[in-house]
Amino acid sequence: MAALVYASRMPECPFEVVLVTGDRPNATGLDLAEAEGVPVVRIPRPTPKDKSQFFAALELVIDQSGADYIVLAGFMRILPEEFVARWEGRILNIHPSLLPKYPGLDTHSRAIEAGDSHAGCTVHVVTAALDEGPILGQLAVAIATGETPETLAARVKLAEHQLYPRAVADYVSRWRDPAALLARVRALALALPETDERESHGSPGFRVGGDKTGKYFAYFADQHHGTPHIALLVRTGSMDELLALVEDQPEVYFKPAYYGASGWVGIILNRPGVDWDAVAAWLERSWRGAAPKRLTRLMDVADEF
Template sequence: MAEKARIAVLISGAGTNMAALVYASRMADSPYEVALVASNNPDAAGLALAQAEGIATFALPHKGMTREAHDAAMEAAVIEAGAEYIVLAGYMRILSDAFVARWEGRMLNIHPSLLPLYKGLDTHARAIAAGDSHGGTSVHLVTPELDGGEVLAQIAVPITPDETPASLAERVKLAEHQLYPRAVADYVSRWRDPAALLARVRALALALPETDERESHGSPGFRVGGEKSGKYFAYFADQHHGSPHIACLVRTGGMDELLSLVEGQPEVYFKPAYYGASGWVGIILNRPGVDWDAVGEWLERSWRGAAPKRLTRLMDVADAF
C-alpha cells in the first residue's frame, strides 16, 4: 500500500471541515492522514474533537505576537508533526507572504463562493444581492493574493427564491464537507496520477517552439522541427518495460553523464530499459516534491539537442535579452 501523505489542518473554531477531513482520512483508500490539528485559538472546539480522535494538537494565541512570529511558531509545529501539506479549514488569520511562499503548492484553503467571484467576506449575501443563480464553494491553492490561487475544485449550490445568507451558508457548508476531503485527496495524489503528470509534461514540452506530440512505441512523444523531419526530444513513460517509474525521458550528453546522474541521484534519475542505451535518462515523476522547474530545464536542453539550428539560434538570441 502506498505511503499516505501527512497533512496539518489549521482551524480557529468549530472545525467542521477539519472533522470532514479527519473522517474521510479513515477510509481505507484515503491517500492522506491528518498528522496535526493546530489553532490560533486554544478554546477552538475543533481541538477537542481532534484530541478525542487521537490526533496531535497545537494551540498558540496570536495576541501580542507579530504575524511573522506567530506564523513561524505554527509552522514549527507543522514541521515537527512531519506534515507535508497545510490545509486551512476556517483558520481566521491572514498569513505572512514569507510563510505562504515557503509552502507554495503545498497549502490549500476552502472558500464559500465560486471563485473568482466574491473573494473575501460576506460571500453569500453578495451572491444573493447580485441575483446569481448559484452560490457555492471552492478549494484553491494559497498564494499571497487573498483567495487568488489556482482553483482545484468547486461545487455549485442553487440559490432559492427566498434565500437568505444564513440558509445559503448552511447548504454550502454541507457541500464543503463533501468537496474538501475529495479535493485534498486528489491533490496529494497528483504525483501518483499518470494523467496529471502527463498533462504537466505536455504543457512544458509544447510550450517550446515548433513542437508537436506524436505517439512512439506506445508512449506519448514530443518532437521538434516539423511534420516530416521532426526529431523526438522527450517521451512520457508510464511504468514501461517493467519499470515502477512514471517518467519523462530526455536526452543527456552521453553515457557518462547518464550514469553519473543515476549513480548520484537514484531517487530522481534512472536508466530507461529501451532508450538508455542511446544516452536518454529517465526523470522519475511519481514521487513527492518533483522540481518541475528542473524538468522544464531538462526539456529545453533536450529540445536544443534535437532542434534545427535555425530554431536554436533564435532561442539563443532571445536568451541574450
C-alpha cells in the first residue's frame, strides 16, 4: 500500500489513491496513509456472523470515495462473488508466487520444497476463482542456496514494491494505449461472421464478405489526420445521423477526416468509461450494412419478430 501511495505522487503517474481502508482498524498501514494525508476509513473488524455487513460497509465507503478501481494490498479475505461481479475487471491483487504456481497460502515454503529455481510475485485481475484472474505482470526472484521462507518472503516483498505500482499504472491507463484498444476492437470485429483484417490508408481495417468482394465495415484510427483521438470508425445511416451524433455527444463522437464525407462516424476510444457494449453494437450494425445479403437474411427475418 505504501509503495502505491508514494508511486502515485511521482510525475506522470496515471492513478491517485483516494481511499485506504481494510478489515483491521488498527493496521499500521492506515496510520501511514493518514500521516501522508490520504483519506482513511477504519471499519470495525468483522466477526463470522457479520461478514455480510462488513462487505456492505466496505463497498459503501469505496463508492463514496469515488474510486474507479479497488487495489488489494495484503487484504486476506476472499471477496464475495456478488461483490466481485459488481466490480468486474476493476479489482486488482498481488500474489506472492509466479501464478498459476502456488495459489493460496504458504507460497514461499511450497516453492522451496518443490526445488524451484525462482519464486516471485504476480499482479492479476480478481475474479470469483481464487488467484485465477488474468495475469497483468510477474517478477521472478531467485531462490538462493539455504533459502528460508522468511528470507525469500523479504526479497519477494521488494519485488512486489517494484511490480505493483507499474502494473496498476499500466492497467488503469490502458484506455489510452493504442495497442490495448486495437486488441479489444479486433476481438469484437473478428467475432462477427466472415470478417478479416486488412490495412487500408495506413489504418487497420475490418472487412466482411470474402477476399475479392469484401467490404470494409470498420477502421481503427490512431490519431490520424491530426486529431487527438484514438477511434473506431463505423458506418452511420446518413449524414444527418452523423451530424446529430457529433452535436449531441461531442465527447463520444466526431466527424473523421476523409471518411466523414461518406457518412462514417468516429467513436472516441481514448477516454475513460467507454461503453464497450455500445461499441460492439456499432460494429455489428456497421457489419450488417456492409455484409452480403446471404449473411444478413436470417437476421433481417429475426428482426421482424
